[in-house]
Amino acid sequence: MTGAILIGQLAKASSCKVQTIRYYEKIGLLPKPLRSSGNQRVYLSDHLDRLIFIRHCRALGFSLDQIRKLLHLAGDSDKSCGEVDQIAKVHLVEVEEKIKHLEGLRQELRRIIDGCKVDKVDQCQILKALGDHGQCIAKEHGGSDI
Amino acid sequence: MTGAILIGQLAKASSCKVQTIRYYEKIGLLPKPLRSSGNQRVYLSDHLDRLIFIRHCRALGFSLDQIRKLLHLAGDSDKSCGEVDQIAKVHLVEVEEKIKHLEGLRQELRRIIDGCKVDKVDQCQILKALGDHGQCIAKEHGGSDI
């Protein structure tokens, strides 16, 4: 029975919280493990590998849905990996877009903060700037992808 | 009665959805407006100003909680605007940290994508890289602030 571990050990080995592991099982991302006589989850190394894969993908910002697809594709060993490539590239584009968006916000925030030289709220340029969208470059009112 | 408008007009004037306006009212970010004889919300220009302020802050990535504080501070007209400044600067730091984080992901994703030159899933370097956290620079397993 080499490598049979309980959920606490799996959590440590994968740097993933116990709750999260149970959550992944519930949504079908991790297969249901065996149970001990006392109804405790018993994991083997397959589970650990899969969980490490998932956590690494999460650390890279993939959504659980994207990860589900990647795991599915990884199971089909003679398929072309074009789809894998595609998912990764789409995600890269998303990341790049987020960076661009945030750089815009950074620039605008700096402009607003630097513009305030007074000390009273009723003359505060930050509040004025926040109330006035006119000079702002952050056009996307309504798009909350920060 | 100049400027008395219904929720649909307010939505258009602020580029904010009707549902969102009602939501802001429910959580106390927008004050409850008057009602018409037929129980419809009736707004004046104060509401529009406040809503535009909120939407602009949201576009800049402030949380509703931060916005609540900003609105509160803006009401106290003889207070020092140091706190306003503080909120804005904290947010700027948050944005800068997110940018750094995402730049790390971008670099790592590019490395992984560029490493894959084969065409079959069972040799796919992307999947291998995703399963192996060893060479990865994105250390923060568990921190999902993307």
Add this chain to the structure above:
DNA sequence: CTACAACCTCTAGTAACTATAGCTGCAAGG
């Protein structure tokens, strides 16, 4: 035998909306 940690299930909470169901109000056309 008794602590105590680690496990179990189930439910609710987070942020900031968005969407749906099922209703009423209101103005215009026939």
Add this chain to the structure above:
DNA sequence: CCTTGCAGCTATAGTTACTAGAGGTTGTAG
């Protein structure tokens, strides 16, 4: 006067990816 249809109303549930808690059971060490 009646209908059509849009705009408004409330209330509830869904989204993402967890996290926290209640309240109970199992396993182990002293």
